[in-house]
Amino acid sequence: MAANLGLTMGLLPTWGDKWNIKWGRGPEIFTPENARIYGEWLGRRYIDAPLIWILGGDRTVETDTHRAVIASMAQGLRAGDGGAHLITFHPQGGQTSSQYFHNEEWLDFNMWQTGHARNRDSYNCIAHDYALTPTKPCMDAEPGYEDHPAGFDLSNGYLDDYDVRKSLYWGLFAGAHGHTYGCHPIWQFWHPYREGVTHVRRHWREALTLPGSGQVRHARALLESRPFLTRIPDTTLIVSKVEEGSHHVQATRDEAGTYALIYIPSNRPVELDLRQLSGAELTAWWYDPRTGTSKRIGTYSNSEVVTFTAPIGGPDWVLVLDDSSGGYPAPGRLV
Helix, strand or coil: CCCCCCCCEEECCCCHHHCCCCCCCCCCCCCHHHHHHHHHHHHHHCCCCCEEEEEEEEECCCCHHHHHHHHHHHHHHHHHHCCCCCEEEEECCCEECHHHHCCCCCCCCEEEECCCCCCCCHHHHHHHHHCCCCCCCEEECCCCCECCEHHHCHHHCECCHHHHHHHHHHHHHCCCCCECCCEHHHHCCCCCCCCCCCCCCCCHHHHCCCHHHHHHHHHHHHHHCCCCCCEEECHHHECCCCCCHHHCCEEEEECCCCEEEEEECCCCCEEEEHHHCCCCEEEEEEECCCCCCEEEEEEEECCCEEEECCCCCCCCEEEEEEEHHHCCCCCCCCC
């Protein structure tokens, strides 16, 4: 069904409590020996399926045996599918796969679980893995889920679409190759006749229409409307203080300087050094991360340091700066 819909599945061979029980139900059934056999069997079975293997399952690697189980399962998958699929590792909250397996040949890209706090500095997390050697792609695979109690504490309120957008753009503009959207009622498919987890408050069908779920696609549309594989993180464009929390400003640009994208999560003015961008003249746009629409706001000389203040109706916006000679379409539109 996934193939028919053009989807690629992130498939977990096992949840974490089957190799490190912690708070789960277990039992711990895996050893390095049977993990490899199981991995090879799975690799052969799903060799033609559109999927990415995600090892781990929300657990910490605490012993040499844990490490050996995960490595053996990965080696089995490689033996079974001949390297047909990417492999990564889903860690426990506040951790990254690079802590345990960055130098493993089988780990194709790194996953963070930055967790479910409000204003988690995911930009620093991604920047950490982005800078590692050898270079591997990285992403925030479990940021704060929409409609999840912030920090697991009801007194902090629930995470909303604004929180979703902040972690989304902070991560992508800090160098992540992708991002995960999650929703608290949906992951547990909660309805009033079953026991809920962590103060869930609405039916999963109602949660399908929460605003964040319809907004994450606008980030993809924005990135794909400009050269994607030449994009690098670069906060040196920002002359003013980058701030922390809800005021943190994050910037990314084309390697050659033909465009820049700056995520501004609040209405505080942001001072930018345009001299790092190419072209004598720059076209500026405001891109609305809620609707995927853009508005052209004028042209500027690339010899200037300019202060920009986001328009009303936010709180967050993306400022897009293009080399006017580049012929780029309106942000979010594909040529």
